[in-house]
Amino acid sequence: MKHITADVVIIGSGTAGLAAYRTARAHHKKVVMIEGGRYGTTCARVGCMPSKLLIAAADSAHRVAEAPAFGVHPGEFRIDGRQVMSRVKAERDRFVGLVLASIDSIPAQDKVAGHARFVDQHTLMVDEHTRITATSLVIATGSRPTFPDAWRELGTLLQVSDDVFEWDRLPRSVAVFGPGVIGLELGQALHRLGVKVWMFGVGGQLAGLTDPVVMACAGKGFAGEFFLDADARVGRMERVADGVDIDFLDAEGVSERIRVDLVIAATGRLPNVERLGLERLGMALDDKGVPLADAYTLQTSLPHIFVAGDASNQLPLLHEANAQGRIAGDNAGRFPDIRAGLRHSRLAVVFTDPQIAMVGAGYRELERRYGGGGFFAIGQASFEDQGRSRVVLRNRGMLRLYAEQGSGLFLGAEMSAPEAEHLAHLLAWAHQSRMTVAQMLEMPFYHPVIEEGVRTALRDLNAGLHRGPAMVDRCMECGVGD
Numbered sequence: 001m002k003h004i005t006a007d008v009v010i011i012g013s014g015t016a017g018l019a020a021y022r023t024a025r026a027h028h029k030k031v032v033m034i035e036g037g038r039y040g041t042t043c044a045r046v047g048c049m050p051s052k053l054l055i056a057a058a059d060s061a062h063r064v065a066e067a068p069a070f071g072v073h074p075g076e077f078r079i080d081g082r083q084v085m086s087r088v089k090a091e092r093d094r095f096v097g098l099v100l101a102s103i104d105s106i107p108a109q110d111k112v113a114g115h116a117r118f119v120d121q122h123t124l125m126v127d128e129h130t131r132i133t134a135t136s137l138v139i140a141t142g143s144r145p146t147f148p149d150a151w152r153e154l155g156t157l158l159q160v161s162d163d164v165f166e167w168d169r170l171p172r173s174v175a176v177f178g179p180g181v182i183g184l185e186l187g188q189a190l191h192r193l194g195v196k197v198w199m200f201g202v203g204g205q206l207a208g209l210t211d212p213v214v215m216a217c218a219g220k221g222f223a224g225e226f227f228l229d230a231d232a233r234v235g236r237m238e239r240v241a242d243g244v245d246i247d248f249l250d251a252e253g254v255s256e257r258i259r260v261d262l263v264i265a266a267t268g269r270l271p272n273v274e275r276l277g278l279e280r281l282g283m284a285l286d287d288k289g290v291p292l293a294d295a296y297t298l299q300t301s302l303p304h305i306f307v308a309g310d311a312s313n314q315l316p317l318l319h320e321a322n323a324q325g326r327i328a329g330d331n332a333g334r335f336p337d338i339r340a341g342l343r344h345s346r347l348a349v350v351f352t353d354p355q356i357a358m359v360g361a362g363y364r365e366l367e368r369r370y371g372g373g374g375f376f377a378i379g380q381a382s383f384e385d386q387g388r389s390r391v392v393l394r395n396r397g398m399l400r401l402y403a404e405q406g407s408g409l410f411l412g413a414e415m416s417a418p419e420a421e422h423l424a425h426l427l428a429w430a431h432q433s434r435m436t437v438a439q440m441l442e443m444p445f446y447h448p449v450i451e452e453g454v455r456t457a458l459r460d461l462n463a464g465l466h467r468g469p470a471m472v473d474r475c476m477e478c479g480v481g482d
């Protein structure tokens with residue numbers, strides 16, 4: 001048995017763990033990072049990057065399929081599933097390689113391989129080979145897919161997103177359970193790559209949206225492309241010789257049976273915390289066993305233990321894992337003299353088409369905060385007739401902006417919109433700068449661009465705040481199709 005004494009120990013070498021390691025090291029202390037799985041991060045191996053690579057292939061197929069609407073008729077149109085997956089995996093491996101090179105630059109004595117669990121508040125056991133004692137610690141153990149246990153009966157025909165990026169070729173058909181972020185991104189991409197897709201959800205929930213108008217608009221768009229029932233009544237699922245049989249009731253209540261090659265469970269992710277032995281520490285945990293932590297210091301109820309990234313279950317996104325890792329690592333390094341870190345305005349983007357995005361406070365949160373008394377105003381713009389969006393034939397979607405009555409402060413946005421990744425950044429910067437709607441309207445807008453849709457929604461919002469006249473007509477002098 002090996003014994004190590006360290007100033008700071010980081011559990012997990014994903015995005016949050018690596019950020020924590022580097023910031024803790026800046027305090028010139030002995031820092032050890034423990035990794036129980038493969039180096040390379042969830043983002044690069046099975047998350048952000050391979051999913052966006054698959055979506056890029058789907059986008060390319062979609063552009064070709066749409067070309068005739070412009071009078072452009074491409075020749076033979078064929079999707080080679082093997083080639084699609086081969087590029088996804090080759091580029092994914094390249095991204096993983098970049099992370100591995102960065103891990104290689106970390107001194108060997110700072111890295112320990114194995115699964116860590118707490119023995120007491122300052123001591124960890126790594127597998128059965130190393131005992132580490134530390135002054136402060138960061139839990140950065142990430143998350144994993146979760147699905148109902150009964151589905152395990154489907155064996156290898158039940159897949160999660162991790163499995164998709166190991167495929168050598170595309171299946172003929174899939175049933176995707178969970179129209180959340182992962183389900184919609186993968187499901188729409190597979191559909192556009194020629195895979196027959198059925199998507200089933202519960203409770204009508206879609207991609208983390210909370211605004212009913214945006215959700216209805218997005219749902220209508222997806223349902224026009226592939227089978228989507230966000231509030232499905234699914235009965236029996238049975239593995240048969242050449243796939244999985246699924247019984248469900250359709251929208252009219254009629255019983256249907258489909259046979260698919262594979263079932264993809266995209267029904268959410270759970271923080272990797274239950275095998276850490278946290279219950280022995282007397283740490284305050286939520287009902288899922290996740291450590292409760294201060295949002296600005298990432299400190300748990302045990303002052304020397306911090307949590308970051310998906311393990312914190314605060315906002316399971318890449319840039320959040322990085323920011324939280326930096327704050328947690330800095331505080332573990334400087335412990336006990338901890339500092340509050342900068343938390344950014346919420347920014348989340350779903351890479352569907354149209355993209356979905358959320359900025360600042362969402363509709364449901366504002367309803368909770370302000371009640372139903374009209375203390376926040378809503379402005380909206382549809383992209384159906386928006387100039388630039390029509391020009392490029394991407395005129396689908398709805399943007400809803402929220403602002404505080406009285407102050408005119410911009411509070412947040414939800415959208416299903418073309419180029420939402422860019423619109424959302426613009427709005428997140430305005431949100432973090434605490435701009436008012438009037439200040440945002442003073443900003444420049446080019447013509448013709450999709451951002452003009454933001455101006456339309458801002459004008460509508462301004463009218464709702466009673467700080468300007470309502471739009472009686474579209475602003476043609478601003479440029480056709482504002």
Ligand SMILES: Cc1cc2nc3c(=O)[nH]c(=O)nc-3n(C[C@H](O)[C@H](O)[C@H](O)COP(=O)(O)OP(=O)(O)OC[C@H]3O[C@@H](n4cnc5c(N)ncnc54)[C@H](O)[C@@H]3O)c2cc1C
Nearest residue numbers: 012014015016036037042047048116142309310316317318
């Ligand atoms: C399909 C998919 C697509 C995504 N797309 C996006 C996107 O486009 N944009 C975005 O912002 N986010 C996206 N995300 C989310 C993003 O990938 C995560 O939020 C982020 O990678 C989390 O980083 P992390 O450091 O918390 O966890 P990870 O990178 O998972 O790191 C945790 C590490 O801890 C290790 N570990 C766990 N338990 C132990 C233990 N007991 N002992 C030692 N080591 C342990 C694990 O092996 C792992 O290496 C996506 C996720 C998925 C699954």
Ligand SMILES: NC(=O)c1ccc[n+]([C@@H]2O[C@H](COP(=O)([O-])OP(=O)(O)OC[C@H]3O[C@@H](n4cnc5c(N)ncnc54)[C@H](O)[C@@H]3O)[C@@H](O)[C@H]2O)c1
Nearest residue numbers: 178179180181182183200201202205267268269316349350
């Ligand atoms: N573009 C991005 O930034 C991106 C991409 C992928 C993942 N992520 C991150 O990963 C997190 C996890 O994504 P996710 O899609 O796994 O979770 P999610 O919580 O977004 O979606 C899970 C969905 O599954 C549904 N569901 C639950 N049980 C079900 C059942 N039995 N049958 C059918 N549907 C069921 C839920 O209602 C929900 O709509 C996201 O919240 C996000 O933070 C981000």
